Amino acid sequence: MKQSRFFPWIGFIFGAIYFLVPLIATFEFSLRMQRGTYSFKAYQVVLADPGFQASFSYSALIALLTIIVGIALVVPTAYLVQLKLPKLRPVVEFMTLLPLVVPAIVIVFGYLRMYNSSSWLPLTGSARSTDLLLVFAYVTLSLPYMYRSVDTALRTVDIRTLTEAAQSLGSSWPRILIQVILPNIRVGVLSGAFLTFAIVIGEFTIASLLNRPAFGPYMQLIGANRAYEPAALAVIAFAITWACMGLIQLVASFSPGQKR
Amino acid sequence: MSITALPATAARERRITWSWLGILPFILFSLMFLLLPAANLIVGAFQDASGNFTLQNIVNLGQPSIIRSYTLSLQISAASALGGVLIGFALALATILGGLPRWVRPTLMTFSGVASQFAGVPLAFAFLATLGRTGLVTALLFSIFDINIYRGGFNLLSFWGLTITYLYFQIPLMVLVVSPALDGLKREWREAAAILGATGWQYWTMIALPILWPSLLGAFLLLFANAFGAIATAYALTGSSFNIVTILLYAQIRGDALHDPNLGYALALGMIVITGVSNGAYIWLASRSARWIR
Numbered sequence: 392m393k394q395s396r397f398f399p400w401i402g403f404i405f406g407a408i409y410f411l412v413p414l415i416a417t418f419e420f421s422l423r424m425q426r427g428t429y430s431f432k433a434y435q436v437v438l439a440d441p442g443f444q445a446s447f448s449y450s451a452l453i454a455l456l457t458i459i460v461g462i463a464l465v466v467p468t469a470y471l472v473q474l475k476l477p478k479l480r481p482v483v484e485f486m487t488l489l490p491l492v493v494p495a496i497v498i499v500f501g502y503l504r505m506y507n508s509s510s511w512l513p514l515t516g517s518a519r520s521t522d523l524l525l526v527f528a529y530v531t532l533s534l535p536y537m538y539r540s541v542d543t544a545l546r547t548v549d550i551r552t553l554t555e556a557a558q559s560l561g562s563s564w565p566r567i568l569i570q571v572i573l574p575n576i577r578v579g580v581l582s583g584a585f586l587t588f589a590i591v592i593g594e595f596t597i598a599s600l601l602n603r604p605a606f607g608p609y610m611q612l613i614g615a616n617r618a619y620e621p622a623a624l625a626v627i628a629f630a631i632t633w634a635c636m637g638l639i640q641l642v643a644s645f646s647p648g649q650k651r
Numbered sequence: 652m653s654i655t656a657l658p659a660t661a662a663r664e665r666r667i668t669w670s671w672l673g674i675l676p677f678i679l680f681s682l683m684f685l686l687l688p689a690a691n692l693i694v695g696a697f698q699d700a701s702g703n704f705t706l707q708n709i710v711n712l713g714q715p716s717i718i719r720s721y722t723l724s725l726q727i728s729a730a731s732a733l734g735g736v737l738i739g740f741a742l743a744l745a746t747i748l749g750g751l752p753r754w755v756r757p758t759l760m761t762f763s764g765v766a767s768q769f770a771g772v773p774l775a776f777a778f779l780a781t782l783g784r785t786g787l788v789t790a791l792l793f794s795i796f797d798i799n800i801y802r803g804g805f806n807l808l809s810f811w812g813l814t815i816t817y818l819y820f821q822i823p824l825m826v827l828v829v830s831p832a833l834d835g836l837k838r839e840w841r842e843a844a845a846i847l848g849a850t851g852w853q854y855w856t857m858i859a860l861p862i863l864w865p866s867l868l869g870a871f872l873l874l875f876a877n878a879f880g881a882i883a884t885a886y887a888l889t890g891s892s893f894n895i896v897t898i899l900l901y902a903q904i905r906g907d908a909l910h911d912p913n914l915g916y917a918l919a920l921g922m923i924v925i926t927g928v929s930n931g932a933y934i935w936l937a938s939r940s941a942r943w944i945r
Contacts, residue, residue, distance in 0.1 A: 399749025406742045406759070406822070410766055413777045413819065416787035420780035468677040475670035483674070486681045492930040493689055494880025496897055497919045500904050501688025504695060504916075527684045564669075586768075595772050595883035600904055607883065610772040614779075614887050621776040628773035629765075636765045 414629065421622035433623040437613075446609035450598075453522070453605065454591040457529040458584045461537045464530065466580065469541045470572055474550055487538040490531050499528060499597045515601070525603050529591045536590070537583035544579020548572075581642045589635035593628050689923065695916035708917035717899070717909075721921065724879055724896040727810060731817035732874035736867060738818070739825025746826075747833045760830070763823035770820045775887035778816045782807050808889045816884060821874050828873060832866035869936035876929040880922070896922060 424432040437443050472483050490498070502524060506514035514524040550572060557567045573580065595607035610628070614621040699705045712718075745751065746759050769777075781788050784801060792798045806812055836859055844854045882897035891902055896918065902908035903915040 396750050399745035399751050402741050402745030402749070403751060403755060403759070406738075406745075409822070410762060410819075412788060413781040416781035417777040419787050420785075464677055464680055468674045471670050471673045476674065479674070483677070486677075486685065488930075488934075489681075489685055492876070492926055493685070493923055494882075494897070494926060496880070496882055496900055496904075497692065497922055498685070498688060500900065500915075500919050501692045502684070503904065505688050505691045527680075530680070531684050564673075589768050593771055593773060595886070596901070600901070607772055610776075611883075611887050614772060614776055615890065622780045625773040625776035625780070629769055629777075632769050633765050636761065636768070639764075640761065 414626075417622050417625050417629075421619060421626050424619040433619040434627075437620050437623045437627070442609055446604055446606045449604055450592050450594075450606035453525060453529065453603075454588045456526045457533060457591050458587050460526055461530045461533055461587060462541075462580055462584070465534070465537045465541050465583070466573065466576075467568060469538060469545055470550065470568065473542070473545050474554060484538075487534050490534050495528075495532060495594075496596050496600070498531060499600045502528065503600065521601055521603060525598060525601050525605075528597045528601070529587075529594065532594070532597070533583075533587040533590055536586045540579040540583035540586070541576060542579075544576035544582075545572075548575045550575075578642050578645075582639045585635040585638045585642075589632050592631060692916045692919045693923070695913055696920040698913055698916075700913060708911075708913045709920075711911070711914050712917050712921060716894075717896075717918065720894045720896045720899045723810065723894055725925075727813050727817065727895065728875045728878040730810075730814045731821050731878045732871050734814065734818050735821025735825045735874045736871045739822045739870075740829055740867065742822065743826045743829050743833055747830060748836075759826060763826040766823040767820050767827060770881065771883035772887040774816060774819060775884045778807060778812075778819070779888065782812070782815070808893060813885055813888065813893070813895075816888065817878050817881070821878065824874060824877065825870055828870045829866060832863055836862065865936040865939045869933045872929045872933040872936070876926040876933070879926055879929070 421433050422429040422431065424430060424436070468483060472480050503515065506512055506524060508516040514520045553571050553575065554567055557571045562571065593607050593610065594605070595611055598605035599608040599611070610621070610624050613624060696708050697704055697706070699707065742759070746756050778786075780786050782800075782805075783789065789800060792800055807816070840858055841854055844858055849857070880897065882895075882901060885893055885895055886898060886901065889898075891898055899908065900915070900918050900922070903918060907915070909915055909918070
C-alpha cells in the first residue's frame with residue numbers, strides 16, 4: 392500500500408511549530424531587557440540575585456532529599472512485592488497511583504489540617520519540621536513515577552536467582568538490597584531520580600502553601616513584579632527539564648541488556 | 652522447582668513476617684501522607700464548626716460563586732483535554748503510521764517527554780512572552796498581518812488563553828499515552844481488511860477506531876484530571892483573580908476566603924470526587940483496552 396506522506400508531514404510540521412514557537416518567543420523576550428539591542432542582561436540580573444541563588448539551592452537540596460527518601464521507600468517495597476508478596480501488588484500499585492488522582496493542592500490542604508501546630512504531630516510547627524513535611528509531600532508527588540521506573544527495572548532482572556545466590560553466600564538482607572539488587576536496577580532508579588528532580592525543582596503549590604522559600608514561589612514572585620527576568624527563568628527551567636530528560640535517555644543507552 | 656522449598660514451614664512463616672515488616676514503612680508512609688490527610692478532609696467536609704455531623708457544607712457548595720468556579724474549571728479541563736486528545740492523536744498517527752523518516756519518531760517522543768513535564772510557573776512565563784500583550788506572536792501578527800488579537804477580544808487571562816496554554820503539556824502527554832496503543836494495531840489487521848476489499852476509511856471506522864476507542868476515551872479522562880488539578884500555571888498567569896476551583900481553594904487555604912473552614916473541606920471533597928471518577932474510569936478503560944493491545 393502506497394500512501395501519501397503529505398498530510399503526515401503537515402501534521403509533524405504543525406506540531407513542531409506549536410512546540411517551538413513559545414520557546415523561541417520566550418528566548419527572544421528574555422534578550423530584550425536592554426532597549427534597542429539583544430543582550431543577556433536578564434540572565435545576569437537573575438543569576439546574580441541572592442533570592443535566586445538561595446531559593447534554587449534550597450529546592451535542589453529538597454529535591455535531593457526527596458530522591459533519597461523516595462528510593463529508600465520504593466526499592467525495598469517494589470522488591471518485596473515482586474519477590475515475596477505478589478498478592479499485595481494491586482494494593483501497592485493502587486497506592487502509588489493515588490497521587491495522580493488526588494490533586495497536589497488537596498494533599499497539602501490535608502497536611503495543613505492534620506499536622507498543624509496544635510495537632511498530635513505538629514510538623515508545621517517549626518521551619519525544619521516543615522522542610523521534612525515538604526520532602527514527604529514531594530516523595531508522595533513523585534511516587535507514581537519512581538515506583539513505575541523501579542518496578543519496570545526489577546522486572547527485567549532475575550531478582551529471585553540473584554537473591555538466592557546472595558543468600559547462599561551468606562549475605563544479609565540490607566546487603567542484598569544495596570549491593571546486589573540496587574546496582575542491577577540502577578537505570579530505573581536513576582530515571583526515577585531525574586524525573587523526580589524535574590518535577591520537584593520548580594514545584595509551586597505545595598511549597599507556597601507550606602510557606603517554604605523554594606524556587607517555584609520565587610519564580611511566581613518574580614513573575615508578578617518583573618518584566619524580562621521571568622522569561623529568562625522560564626528558559627532556565629526549560630533547560631533543567633531538558634537536561635533531566637536527556638540524562639534519563641543517556642543512562643538508559645549506557646546499560647547493556649536493558650531497553651526502554 | 653525452587654530449592655528454597657526445603658526449609659521447614661516455621662522458617663518460611665518467619666520469612667513471610669519479615670517481608671511484611673519490610674513493606675511496613677511504605678504502608679505507614681502512604682497512610683500518614685496520602686490516605687489519612689485525604690480522609691481527614693473528607694471527614695471535615697461532613698462536620699460543622701463544632702465537629703457535629705452535617706450535610707450543610709455539601710449544600711453550601713451550591714452557591715453561585717462556587718458553582719461558577721467548578722463550571723469554569725470543568726470547561727477548561729474538558730476543552731484542553733479534548734484538544735489535547737485530537738491534536739495529540741493526529742500527531743502520533745502522522746509520526747507512527749505516516750511513513751515519515753526514522754528520526755522523526757524518537758525526536759517527537761523525547762520532545763513530548765520534556766514538554767509534558769514543562770508545566771507550572773515557567774509555562775505561564777513562556778506564554779506571556781508568546782501571546783501576552785507584548786509577546787512575540789502578538790507583535791508579529793500585528794506587524795505582518797495587521798491583526799491586533801487583543802483588540803479582537805483575545806486575552807491570555809481567559810478561558811481560551813488558559814486552554815491554549817494547557818495544550819502545551821496536554822498534546823505531548825497524549826502523544827506519550829496513545830503511542831503504545833497505535834503500536835498495538837497489528838499490520839495483519841490492516842492487510843486482512845485490505846484483502847477483503849476494505850477501503851482505508853472502512854478500515855479506520857470499522858476496525859481501528861473500535862479497537863482504539865477505550866484508549867482514546869481513557870486518555871481524555873487522564874488529560875482531563877491532569878488539567879483539573881493544575882493551579883500553578885493559572886496562578887502565575889492571572890494572579891488570584893481567575894475564578895477556577897483550584898485558585899479558589901488556594902485562596903481558601905491561604906486566608907479562609909469563603910469565611911467557613913468546613914466549606915473549604917467540602918470544596919476539596921468535590922475535587923477529589925471529580926478527579927477520582929475521572930481516573931477510576933480511566934483505569935477501567937485501560938484494563939479493557941489491554942485485552943487487545945499488548
